[in-house]
Amino acid sequence: MGRKRMLRQKSDCPPGASAHRILRVGLAIGLALTLAGCGRRTEKSFIAVTIEPQRYFAERIAGNRFEIYTVVPPGQSPETYDATPRQMLRFNQCAAYLLMGSQIGFEQAWIQSILDNNPAMKVFNLSEGFRLISDDNAESDGHHHHHAGGVDPHVWSSVEGARTIAANTFRAFAELDPAGEQLYRENYLRLTDDIDATDSLIRAELAPLGRCAFIIYHPALTYFAREYNLEQLCIELDGKEPSPARLKELVDAVKTHNVKVIFIQQEFDPANARRLAEATGCRLVSINLQAYDWSREMIRLAKALADE
Numbered sequence: 001m002g003r004k005r006m007l008r009q010k011s012d013c014p015p016g017a018s019a020h021r022i023l024r025v026g027l028a029i030g031l032a033l034t035l036a037g038c039g040r041r042t043e044k045s046f047i048a049v050t051i052e053p054q055r056y057f058a059e060r061i062a063g064n065r066f067e068i069y070t071v072v073p074p075g076q077s078p079e080t081y082d083a084t085p086r087q088m089l090r091f092n093q094c095a096a097y098l099l100m101g102s103q104i105g106f107e108q109a110w111i112q113s114i115l116d117n118n119p120a121m122k123v124f125n126l127s128e129g130f131r132l133i134s135d136d137n138a139e140s141d142g143h144h145h146h147h148a149g150g151v152d153p154h155v156w157s158s159v160e161g162a163r164t165i166a167a168n169t170f171r172a173f174a175e176l177d178p179a180g181e182q183l184y185r186e187n188y189l190r191l192t193d194d195i196d197a198t199d200s201l202i203r204a205e206l207a208p209l210g211r212c213a214f215i216i217y218h219p220a221l222t223y224f225a226r227e228y229n230l231e232q233l234c235i236e237l238d239g240k241e242p243s244p245a246r247l248k249e250l251v252d253a254v255k256t257h258n259v260k261v262i263f264i265q266q267e268f269d270p271a272n273a274r275r276l277a278e279a280t281g282c283r284l285v286s287i288n289l290q291a292y293d294w295s296r297e298m299i300r301l302a303k304a305l306a307d308e
């Protein structure tokens, strides 16, 4: 389903329905043979995902039945990363690509050529059903949430996003491998319990703070702020380094909004955040929203905000 839509969006001539069905059937047979095992040790199918948190959700649900391959390496931004020629070859081994699907830069730039080179690959959209924030539906609270590119792609940096990703990941594996559906469902339910527990821990940390504001270099916590009624102020503006006027604005905002924490991310130069922290006395906290252990990183975020 995701693939058809993607092709329609990006190309004027989608493949015929019958050709599509043949590919699907062929893939299903290939998968069935791979998974049947026949007593011999057979190679597992790879499933491609864009970033490490997706691998976390996929492995929690798929167990040992698939090998999950993360495309964007640690420390690289999934908004600007380019696939290497070696990676382009590696996609031949992947039965499917689980797209973040939130218009993130890497996928926007590369998914079409990946599919052109691997026409049998299935594609799923893990953000399907999630309410994305874009320039068109800006949920403004006076400080605009503009993310360069118009749509905020950071669905995974929120609990609501995690629920959507988990549900869509489950559906993807059930479709790819119906024989494993029962296992995927059990794993999925266990995962949603853990997501709920993460949510409760975050709420417990944030409850005493009321509505608080934080500063972050790149606006990667827009959805997190939305669901916990926090205010996100970002240092960069339209994807660029801030002007001196912008920095001055932020120094003032620290006082008026009672900001205590400035988050820095390894994909971005921390120089301006450091300067701001020195000028205001805010705590500088390094976060990694591409960490594999999604739950731990989300709780760490909440604790950093709550820490006095």
Ligand SMILES: [Zn+2]
Pocket: 079, 147, 153, 154, 218, 219, 220
């Ligand atoms: Zn971003």
